[in-house]
Amino acid sequence: APSQPPPASGASHSGYDRLRLLVDLSARRLATADVVASAKWGTGAPVDDPAREQQVLDTVARLAHEQGADPQETVRFLRQQIEANKLVQRAMRKRWNADPSEAPTSRPDLTQVREEINRINVEMVRAIGASASVRTAPSCDATLTAAGAGVSHRRHLDRLHARVLRYALRPVCAPGDVSAV
Numbered sequence: 001a002p003s004q005p006p007p008a009s010g011a012s013h014s015g016y017d018r019l020r021l022l023v024d025l026s027a028r029r030l031a032t033a034d035v036v037a038s039a040k041w042g043t044g045a046p047v048d049d050p051a052r053e054q055q056v057l058d059t060v061a062r063l064a065h066e067q068g069a070d071p072q073e074t075v076r077f078l079r080q081q082i083e084a085n086k087l088v089q090r091a092m093r094k095r096w097n098a099d100p101s102e103a104p105t106s107r108p109d110l111t112q113v114r115e116e117i118n119r120i121n122v123e124m125v126r127a128i129g130a131s132a133s134v135r136t137a138p139s140c141d142a143t144l145t146a147a148g149a150g151v152s153h154r155r156h157l158d159r160l161h162a163r164v165l166r167y168a169l170r171p172v173c174a175p176g177d178v179s180a181v
């Protein structure tokens with residue numbers, strides 16, 4: 001999907017729209033966990049790939065820096081997305097181990113899934129930058145809850161994915177700077 005350009009001056013994107021975009025990207029990234037789990041199933045590949053994680057985090061930090069998003073916040077957000085991805089991967093493996101008839105019968109190409117993840121990461125950095133003011137507003141929690149429910153409904157998320165999506169969204173409103181508390 002084409003990424004959204006920042007609104008031209010005069011155009012208005014509400015805080016809800018901006019958070020909703022970020023939430024939707026988080027849901028899209030989470031959906032890749034099922035595909036990653038299928039790609040690794042039966043190959044002996046572990047859920048955790050620390051080298052790939054570092055590559056993801058280094059890339060988004062650089063992109064954030066280039067685009068004027070806060071690199072620390074961006075890395076913190078992406079770390080949480082990776083943890084969420086792993087929660088879904090582990091849950092799927094558990095299901096498939098418990099009931100092999102549910103296990104995948106074809107193996108997607110991990111390289112291709114990672115290319116999709118890379119594209120989502122790029123859009124996420126932009127959405128993090130574009131949502132800075134709404135994420136620090138007092139109304140953020142309420143707006144985020146509404147956006148999360150809207151996206152879960154729209155994407156027909158099952159219980160697992162809806163729950164892990166809420167987990168993935170934890171860093172959205174909380175300011176990363178604890179010294180501000």
Ligand SMILES: O=C(O)C(=O)C[C@]1(C(=O)O)C=C[C@@H](O)C=C1
Binds near residue numbers: 047048053117
């Ligand atoms: O690329 C993978 O192998 C994944 O499992 C995806 C992902 C991610 O969310 O980006 C999650 C866990 C791995 O440690 C590395 C990266």
